[in-house]
Amino acid sequence: MRNALFLTALSRIATAVATLLVVAAVVFFLMRLIPGDPVLNWLGSNYDKADYDRLKAFYGLDLPVGQQFFVWVQRLFQGDLGSSVLTNLSVVEELLRRIPVTVELIVLALLVALPVGIGAGIWAAWRYGRPTDHALLTATLLGISLPEFFVGALLMLAFSLEWRLLPATGFSRFAWSWEHFSHLVLPALALGLPRAAVICRLMRGSLLEVFGRPFIRASLAKGLSRKATLFVHAVRNALIPVVTVIGLQIGYLVAGAVVVEKLFVIPGVGAYGLNAVFARDYPSVQGFILVVATIFLVANVIVDLLYVWLDPRIRIGPRTAAA
Amino acid sequence: MSTRDELLAVKGLGVNIAGATVLDGVSLAIRPGEALGLVGESGCGKSMTSLAILGLLPRGAKVTSGSVTLRGEELLGAGEDALCRVRGGAxxxxxxxxxxxxxxxMRIGRQIxxxxxxxxxxxGAAQDAELRKLLAEVGLTDAERVLRAYPHELSGGMQQRAMIAMALAGEPVVLIADEPTTALDARIASQILDLLDRLRRERGLALLLISHDLAVIGGRCDRVMVMYAGRLVEAAPAERIFSEARHPYTAALIEASPGIAGVAPKSALRDIPGQLPAPGSVMEGCAFAPRCSLARPACSTRVPRWSALADRGNERGVRCLQYEEGW
Structure with a gap:
């Protein structure tokens, strides 16, 4: 078991690093296909051709694209992502400052999405076909249909403007204080609730499928109560397919974080990436994508390991646990 | 048999699923140490009967009549707590x-x-000691490995032995085995049946053995009851059912079964024409009438009554108009 876990981890990490490089390459070339020129953006419409050429050369943007990529990868392995075309600040430093903020937001959103989603899913399946089930299905349909920015705006209207319970926007440095977390409650809800809706529906469906399996009847036949059967046998089996999807949901969380950070004015990676894309700030965009891809891949490696732990039928081997 | 020594008794059990009758007037009783075989085609209500006994009918199924008593205590309508003590217990x-x-x-050890x-x-330790005793009793020798194993790491025969150990864990007085060997190959199947036989003798268990296969039931049971379309059609001591089947369905079932112990087929295997009626479709008249070679017009209009047959003190019975007045 330990060994299986270790080997799986190793193979997943190797795959993740390779994936990361491919993602970086794709983004590098795609960015340069999008119309728009960062130097032109920065200089405005009235500029001196000499200045333009000088800046192009300064940022290495006058080289052929292939060579630019080569230089970028070379620097990447030295831990250097270049500096922003817009602000001339080091991309690495800027990202390192912002990553903890975004990671914290995502973790908090997961702390909303997982318990709420899984709990509601169990509840709905337990009350299958009854009013509770129907109410939860309707609520989750809403949750799935509403985008994060809309949920966020509603929460802001209710909790900040109407009831004045929580700050609408802003951020304070990390500390174990209400001051810090109060700024993250609404963003975490806005980000987490739509995910909770998806997870709830999956968990419900998965549980209903498990309820029909013979070992549930066998568990009842050996004298376990219905509740004990649900929590001891059904839930863990039902979680196996749900966990796979939770890994993919992390992707939505990262994407949602971009919007939510912008809405709630949180200085995270998402807001940074959004501004960088608008400015065609190539080095920043590349750094941003690298971070996003890393978060996504790390999350999925964790999910794969969780999978091995949850389902003993999954054995050693790089391909058996592939979801 | 007197009601006094009945351990488990089902009387006039009727079950509906969405208005369709799936069990109609099923009655059976088992004494301690006795093996009762319940036989019939798939879908005839054998499993429904066993699930009704434990109060585990599927969603939508309702008991409409009858009673199920364990040592005289009614189980139908009993509270969930009481049923949980009976299930896997008695x-x-x-x-x-x-x-x-x-x-x-979940590891086998934890499940048992x-x-x-x-x-x-x-x-803790007391449980661990008992687990080892149970595994030894069902013939699982490598306790160390089996207790730590997940189900997929065991063979089919070992899995069924583990299931039996689990069923024995609550020190039952009745063991219901619903098609226990259907998913196993022939050699393993006969080992499992031998094991059930031994446990019955050693523990004095009452065994309700359910199977679609007369050959499985015949050699292992004291009495056999044959079900068709939710009704019992014949009951007889096992040693007599093959030689003296009274119901046309039982006779047809025997002719369609290869290799019944001690009974060489008189002719080539004969299939039973037609198929089991859909649940709820024919409860007027004898359900077997459309497939019966002896059927007369009356068979499709009158539901046959249960006719007790005198047979040297053995309880025998059949549900067929042949044995009623005015045939």
């Missing part, structure tokens, strides 16, 4: 497809241990 049950009946993500804990309060 009445153990094993199923078809042992692989699917074990939780795939669960039963020991809820029915006998055994935990």
């Amino acid at each position: 009445i153990g049950m094993i199923f078809q497809e042992p692989g699917a009946c074990l939780d795939p993500v 241990g669960e039963s020991l804990e809820i029915h006998r309060g055994l935990k």
